Amino acid sequence: MMGGLMHGFLASMKEGLSYPLGATWDGEGVNFALFSAHATRVELCLFDDSGRIEVTRVDLPEFTDEIWHGYLPGAGPGLVYGYRVHGPYVPEQGHRFNPHKLLLDPYAREVVGRLRWGSALFSYELRGKKPGHGFDKRDSAPFMLKARVVAPAPQLPLPDRPRVPWERTVFYEAHVRGLTRLHPAVLARLRGSFAGLGSTVIIEHLKSLGVTSIELLPVHLFVDDTHLAEKGLRNYWGYNSLGFFTPDPRYLAGRAIAEFRDMVARLHDADLEVILDVVYNHTAEGNELGPSFSFKGLDNASYYRLNPDEPCYYINDTGTGNTLNLSHPRVLQMVLDSLRYWVLQMGVDGFRFDLATILGRETHGFDPGSGFFDACRQDPVLNRVKLIAEPWDCGPGGYQVGAFPPGWGEWNDSFRDAVRSFWKGDEGRAPELATRLAASADRFNRRGRRPWASINFITAHDGFTLHDLVSYNDKHNEANGEDNNDGHDDNRSWNCGAEGPTDDPDIIALRERQKRNFLATLLFAHGTPMLLAGDEFGRTQRGNNNAYCQDNELGWVNWADIDASGERLLAFARHLLVLRDALPVLRPGRFSTGEMHPVHEVRDVAWLNPAGTELEEKEWSDPQMRCFGMLADGRAQHTVVPHPGSDVIVLLVVNAGHEAVEWTLPHVPGAGHWTRLVNTGSPDDTAFPAFVAGHRDTIGARSLLLFAAAADKPSAMFIDGLLVGLTARDARSRLHIDGTEVDGHGQAD
Numbered sequence: 200m201m202g203g204l205m206h207g208f209l210a211s212m213k214e215g216l217s218y219p220l221g222a223t224w225d226g227e228g229v230n231f232a233l234f235s236a237h238a239t240r241v242e243l244c245l246f247d248d249s250g251r252i253e254v255t256r257v258d259l260p261e262f263t264d265e266i267w268h269g270y271l272p273g274a275g276p277g278l279v280y281g282y283r284v285h286g287p288y289v290p291e292q293g294h295r296f297n298p299h300k301l302l303l304d305p306y307a308r309e310v311v312g313r314l315r316w317g318s319a320l321f322s323y324e325l326r327g328k329k330p331g332h333g334f335d336k337r338d339s340a341p342f343m344l345k346a347r348v349v350a351p352a353p354q355l356p357l358p359d360r361p362r363v364p365w366e367r368t369v370f371y372e373a374h375v376r377g378l379t380r381l382h383p384a385v386l387a388r389l390r391g392s393f394a395g396l397g398s399t400v401i402i403e404h405l406k407s408l409g410v411t412s413i414e415l416l417p418v419h420l421f422v423d424d425t426h427l428a429e430k431g432l433r434n435y436w437g438y439n440s441l442g443f444f445t446p447d448p449r450y451l452a453g454r455a456i457a458e459f460r461d462m463v464a465r466l467h468d469a470d471l472e473v474i475l476d477v478v479y480n481h482t483a484e485g486n487e488l489g490p491s492f493s494f495k496g497l498d499n500a501s502y503y504r505l506n507p508d509e510p511c512y513y514i515n516d517t518g519t520g521n522t523l524n525l526s527h528p529r530v531l532q533m534v535l536d537s538l539r540y541w542v543l544q545m546g547v548d549g550f551r552f553d554l555a556t557i558l559g560r561e562t563h564g565f566d567p568g569s570g571f572f573d574a575c576r577q578d579p580v581l582n583r584v585k586l587i588a589e590p591w592d593c594g595p596g597g598y599q600v601g602a603f604p605p606g607w608g609e610w611n612d613s614f615r616d617a618v619r620s621f622w623k624g625d626e627g628r629a630p631e632l633a634t635r636l637a638a639s640a641d642r643f644n645r646r647g648r649r650p651w652a653s654i655n656f657i658t659a660h661d662g663f664t665l666h667d668l669v670s671y672n673d674k675h676n677e678a679n680g681e682d683n684n685d686g687h688d689d690n691r692s693w694n695c696g697a698e699g700p701t702d703d704p705d706i707i708a709l710r711e712r713q714k715r716n717f718l719a720t721l722l723f724a725h726g727t728p729m730l731l732a733g734d735e736f737g738r739t740q741r742g743n744n745n746a747y748c749q750d751n752e753l754g755w756v757n758w759a760d761i762d763a764s765g766e767r768l769l770a771f772a773r774h775l776l777v778l779r780d781a782l783p784v785l786r787p788g789r790f791s792t793g794e795m796h797p798v799h800e801v802r803d804v805a806w807l808n809p810a811g812t813e814l815e816e817k818e819w820s821d822p823q824m825r826c827f828g829m830l831a832d833g834r835a836q837h838t839v840v841p842h843p844g845s846d847v848i849v850l851l852v853v854n855a856g857h858e859a860v861e862w863t864l865p866h867v868p869g870a871g872h873w874t875r876l877v878n879t880g881s882p883d884d885t886a887f888p889a890f891v892a893g894h895r896d897t898i899g900a901r902s903l904l905l906f907a908a909a910a911d912k913p914s915a916m917f918i919d920g921l922l923v924g925l926t927a928r929d930a931r932s933r934l935h936i937d938g939t940e941v942d943g944h945g946q947a948d
Contacts, residue, residue, distance in 0.1 A: 211273075212269055212270070212271060213260075213269065213270040213271075213272065214260050214261040214268070214269065214270065215230045215259075215261065215269045215270030216230055216232065216268060216270070217261075217264060217268045218232060218266075219306075219536075220233065220234060220266070220305075220306050220532075221304060221305075221306025222280065222304060222306070222307075222308075222346065222348045223351070224274075224275055224351065227272060227273075228270055228271050228272040228274050229271050229275065229348050230268065230270045231243055231269050231271070231280075232267070232268040233266065233267045233268070233304065233497070234265060234267075234305075234497070234498065234501075235265065235267060235284055235286070235497050235498040235501075236265040236500075236501050236529075237286055237287070237294060237296075237498050237500060237501070238267065238285060238286040238498065239285050239286045239287075239296075240284075240285035240286075240298075241267040241283075241284050241285070242257065242258055242282065242283040242284075242285075242298065243256065243257050243258070243259055243280060243282060244280060244282065244283055244340070245257075245278065245279065246279040246280065246281070246340075246345055248277065248279060248311075249279075249311070249312070250311035250312040250345040251312070256283070257269070265529070274348070275348065276347075276349055277347065278347070279311050279345050279347050279348075280304070280345065280347075280348070281302060281303060281304070281340065281343065281345045281346060282301070282302045282303075282304060283298040283299070283300070283301060283302065284296055284298060284302060284496055284497055285298045290323075290510075290511040291510065291511045292500075292510055292511075293499055293500035293505045293510035293511070294499060295322050295491065295495050295496060295499040296496060296499075297322040297491060299322075299335065299336050299337060299338055299339065300319075300320070300322055300491045300496050301338070301339050301340040301343045301345070302343075302492065302496045302497055303343065303345070303346060303442060303493040304493075305443065305444075305493055305494065305497070305533055306444055306533075306536070307346035307347075307420075307442050307444060307445050308346075308347075308444050308445060308455075309346070309445060309455050310344045310345065310346060310420060310442065310445055311344065311345045311346070311347050312343075312344055313344065314342065314343065314344050314423075314492075315342045316342070316425050316428055317339075317341075317342045318337075319338065319341075319342055320339050320342050320343070320490040321335055321489075321490050322491045322496065323335055330488050339491070343492070344441075344492075349456060351544075352456055352460065353544075354543045354544060355460075355544065355546045357542075357580070357583055360472070360546075360548055361411075361467055361470045361471065361472050361548065362472075363411045363470075363472055365585070365608070365649065365727065366649070366651050366727075366786045366787070367780065367786065368411050368412055368727050369410045369411050369412065369722075369727070369728050369729075369730070369776065369779070370411075370412050370413075370414045370474065370654070370727065370728070370729035370730065371405060371410040371413050371414065371729075371730050372414045372416070372476075372656075372659060372660060372729055372730065372732060373396075373413055373414070373415060373416070373756075374415070374435070374436070374660065375391070375392070375396050375416070375450045376391040376392075376449070376755070377391075377435075377732070377754055377755040377756055378755075378756055379392070379396055379401060381752065381758055381759060382395070382400065382401070382756075382758045383759055384398075384400040384758075385400060385401065388452060391450070392452035392458070393418075393446070393450050393451065393458045393459050393461075394452045394462060395452070396413075396415075397462035397463075397464075397465040397466060402465060402466065402469045402471065405469070405471055406471070408735055408769075408773055409772075409777060409780060410471075410776070411470075411472060412471065412472035412473075412548070412549075413466065413471060414474040414476060414587075414729070415473065415475055417437035417438055417440065417476050417477065417553075418437070418447055418459075418475060419437070419441075419442060419443055419444075419445065419446070419477065419478065420441050420442030420443075420445040420446070420448075421434060421437045421438070421447055421478075421483060422434065422439050422441050422492070423439075430680045430748075432679075432749075432750075433748060433750040434748060435747055435748055436660060436746075436747045437478075438478050438553060438747070439478075439483045439519075440477075440479075440481075440482055440483060441482060441483045441492055441493065442493075443477075443533065443534070443537040444536075444537055444540055446458075446459050456544075459545055460544075460545060460546055463545065463546035463547060467546065472548035472549065472585070473546070473548055474547065474548060474549045474550065474551055474585060474587070475541060475547050475551070476550075476553060477550050477552055478553045479523060479525070479534045479552065479553075479557075479558060480516075480517050480522065480553060480555075480557035480592065481517040481519040481522055481523060481554075481557075482494055482502075482523065484520075484521060485520035485521060486513050486515065486521055487511055487512055487513060489521070501529065501530065502523065502524060502527070502530055503522065503523065503524055504516075504521075504522040504524045504526075504560075514594075515594075516557055516560065516592050516593060516594025516597065517554055517557060517592055518592075522557060522560075522594075523557070525560070525570065525571050526560075526561055526562065526570065528570075531570055534558075534571070535574055535575075535578065538580075539580050539581065542581070542584055547584075548584055549584040549585025550584070551587040551588075551589065551610075552589060553589055554589055554591070555588035555589050555590055555592075555603070556597050556599050557592050557594075558571045558572070558588075559571060559572055559599070560592075560594070564595070564596050565596055565599055565602070567603060567604045568604070572603075572607075575606075576604060576605075576606060582606065586606060586607050586608070587607070587609070587610070587654060588603050588607055588608070588609045588610065589609075589610050590602065590603055590609045601639070601642030604646075605646045605647055605648055607652065608651060608652050608653075609652060609653065609654060610654045610656065610659075611642070611653045611654055611655055611656070611726070613631075613635060613639060613642070614635040614639060614653065614656065614657075614724070614726070615655075615656055615657050615659075617631045617632050618635065618657050618717065618721070619657065619668070619690075619691035619692070621825075621853070622713060622716050622720070622855050622901070623693045624856070624901075626822040626823065628825075628855075629819070629824045629825065629827055632853070633806055633827070633829065635724065636720075636724045636725065636851070637724075637790070637804060637829075638650035638651075638652075638724070638725035638726040638787075638790060639653045639726070644790045649788060649789065649790075650725045650726050650786075650787055650788070650789065650790055651726060651786075652726075652727075653725075653726035653727065654726070654727050654729055655721055655724050655726040655727060655728050655729065656721070656728070656731075657717050657721050658731040658734055659731055660731065660746075661744075661747075662686075662687060662744050663690055663692055663740075663742075663744045664731060664733065664734060664738055664739060664740055665717060665718070665731065665734035666710075666714065666737040666738060666739045667692070667739055667742055667743075667744070668692045668717070669692070669693065669694070669709075669710040669713040669714060669717075670694055670695070670698075670699060670710060670739070670742070671690075671692055671694050671698060671699060672692060672694045673698070673742070674686045674687070674688065674743070674745070675699075675741065676742075676744065678749060678753060679743070679745060679746075679747075679749070686743075686744045686745030690744060695709045695710045695713065696709070699741070699742060707764075709901070711764055711767075711768065712901055712902065714768060715882055715903070716901065716903050718734070718735075718772055718775055719775055719877060719903045719905070720903065722772075722775040722776060722778075722779050722785075723775070723778075723785055723849075723905060725785070725786070725787055725791065730772075735768065735769050735773075736761045736769040736772075737764065737768050738757060738760075740753055741753060771882050773928070774925065777924070777925065777928065778876060778877070778905070778921075781844060781921050782833075782844055782907065783833060783836075783842055783844055783847075784831045784832070784833035784836060784847055784848070785831070788836075789836065791803040791804035791836070793805065796832075796834065796835035800868055801832045801834060801867065801868055801869075802830075802832065802835060803831065803832060803835035804829060804830065804831050805830040805832075806827060806829060806830070807828040807829075807830055807865060808827060808828075809826055809860050809861060809862050809863065811862070811863035811864060811865035811866070811893075812865070814827060825854065825856040826853065826856055826860045826862075826898065827852075828850055828852040828853070828862070829850070829851045830849075830865065830867070831848070831849050831850075831851070832848045832867070832910075833846045833847050833848060833910070833914075834869075834910050843917055844918075844921070846910045846911065846914045847907055847908070847910065847914050847918065848867055848870055848908040848909075849905060849906065849907050850864070850865070850904075850905070850906040850907075851904075851905055852898055852903065852905075852906070853903050854898045854900065854901065854902050854903070855901060856901070857900050857901065858900050859897050859898065859900050861895050861896075861897060862895065862897070862898050863893065863896075864891075864893060864894045864895075864896060864906065865892060866892040866893060867892065867908060869910045869911065870892070870908035870909060870910050871891060871892050871908075872891055872892070872908060872909070873890050873891075873894070873906040873907070873908050874888070874889045874890075874908070874922065875887060875889075875890070875896070875904060875906050876906065876925070877903065877904060877905035878899075878902065878903075878904050879903045879904075880898070880899035880900075880901075880902035881899075885926065887922050890906075892908075
């Protein structure tokens with residue numbers, strides 16, 4: 200589209216429409232619409248197909264309601280473009296317009312080329328890599344990404360999604376590239392891509408494991424930080440967004456939109472949800488010394504929160520240099536348009552919002568009734584998908600766990616810290632663990648919220664993996680090139696007697712038992728569990744708890760290294776997830792209160808001591824108490840429609856002490872026998888023994904046991920059927936460990 204043809208349709212440039220924002224092809228031409236309240240002129244720059252040669256420029260002719268717009272008849276998909284925006288360059292007033300800098304359309308659906316760092320990307324002069332004060336007149340186009348016009352994708356109807364109920368949801372947090380880059384059964388050309396993630400072997404693994412929803416680290420277009428590029432590293436995690444409508448090209452084996460949609464479709468066909476980790480709290484443009492890629496040059500004073508006393512500086516509640524201004528209606532519109540785009544045209548089922556407190560910040564601070572939350576709550580699209588908050592930022596009053604509105608799930612770091620501290624053996628941790636096992640009602644039981652609002656996790660992308668949590672006392676982040684000063688120091692980890700790899704069989708056995716304890720605690724606690732990819736078979740990052748820049752084997756899941764112990768852990772994780780799915784009492788729809796049920800004369804939850812009786816206050820206050828039980832009775836839990844197994848009773852017993860404890864199985868009205876379903880101290884014992892109430896069983900040091908009891912004949916039949924299924928599954932798992940059915944790469948049954 201060059202030469203006479205290009206100039207031909209430029210000559211017929213029309214005023215176009217101010218809506219929708221972005222570049223929209225209608226079958227006959229392309230409408231361009233761009234928000235900038237303070238610009239004085241906007242130039243549309245057109246490039247050749249490669250994005251290397253700027254062919255021509257033309258002004259957007261109209262300005263309506265702070266939207267610059269124009270229409271190019273004859274233009275269509277494939278057209279490559281960018282913007283140059285004129286206006287005042289007065290940083291002390293918050294304005295940083297510089298038409299010498301090519302800017303990316305915030306609504307770009309696809310990008311061309313790659314970003315190359317250079318001093319021309321900055322709107323001010325750089326002198327010897329140090330900021331100066333001059334106005335830089337060099338053209339940044341040779342270094343910048345460009346946008347490409349795409350044909351609108353058809354909308355994907357919401358009713359056709361898996362729509363997993365919240366109380367049955369199990370998240371699996373994964374990185375698109377890291378999950379498949381080393382998988383030997385994924386085609387080499389697809390490894391590390393969306394297509395690779397949608398491959399049969401990955402889907403079969405997720406299904407056989409028993410998770411319901413894969414939560415992907417950021418896939419929006421993002422930028423590698425300069426300090427990483429200088430060290431030969433990359434921004435692996437992707438929390439440095441530049442485009443909120445664009446899949447990052449580094450995850451593509453083919454064309455962006457089609458490949459992503461195909462991946463989602465394949466996961467949906469397997470009844471797996473796709474959740475995106477999204478970063479709407481800041482952008483890759485950094486602080487007042489950062490580059491001008493898009494928003495800073497489009498309308499800095501509108502897109503960002505600026506210091507009201509000194510507008511040349513940014514409010515930095517994110518810790519990344521800048522903070523998006525969601526109090527501005529056009530910025531709020533952009534975020535909501537982006538969310539709806541990923542749901543309706545790309546097919547995703549929900550979002551996890553990074554530093555989500557930012558989204559609720561108004562001028563007076565965090566507000567659960569902020570414009571963003573209100574907009575999501577009433578939106579006919581967004582109020583039907585899963586919305587999950589990382590409920591903190593680094594600004595004043597930034598920690599807001601439990602303070603988000605109804606309809607939201609929240610990452611619960613209190614659960615993580617309580618579970619880690621308890622199994623580490625710290626004193627006085629039993630009372631808090633009990634609260635966290637009961638879905639942290641102290642934080643979430645308000646405004647009609649349900650237990651699923653507590654997103655329980657023990658490990659996540661940020662921090663130790665499960666294996667490293669039990670193998671290292673200290674972080675080992677030397678590979679990041681920051682002298683081991685990055686990453687968290689308060690990990691509440693325990694190496695079980697040796698730092699890092701060891702050949703000591705006793706330490707290895709203890710570490711494996713601790714892994715099982717963590718997994719069982721996570722999956723049997725009330726609330727919504729989240730597993731970190733690879734924890735199900737014990738992947739390691741060799742003690743690195745901040746692998747944000749490790750786009751290599753350190754950060755990738757190494758499927759080829761799964762050994763016999765990894766296969767055993769995988770089989771155990773599958774066993775736990777089958778139990779969680781089968782026993783409704785483990786995933787109640789309402790918070791437990793401990794009140795007596797008027798008909799059955801039992802409590803929905805009771806807390807027991809080793810004698811099988813209810814714990815007294817003096818026992819709770821004993822800092823040495825490391826062994827107790829949670830008795831959850833399905834008959835007393837509120838439910839409108841009873842489901843199979845809903846009247847089963849379970850007893851979860853934990854012992855974080857270094858000595859075995861004799862435990863008396865309690866007498867419960869209507870139930871005289873207990874069946875042991877899990878013993879983390881003897882994971883290979885799959886006999887599922889039965890005991891009468893009053894029997895004294897031994898719970899080993901640092902072990903967890905789960906028992907089930909039948910309240911009546913139907914529940915007894917249910918348990919019998921469950922045991923038959925578990926026995927058959929465990930038999931298959933033992934064959935897997937022997938290597939007679941699988942090739943050791945964590946594939947499905």
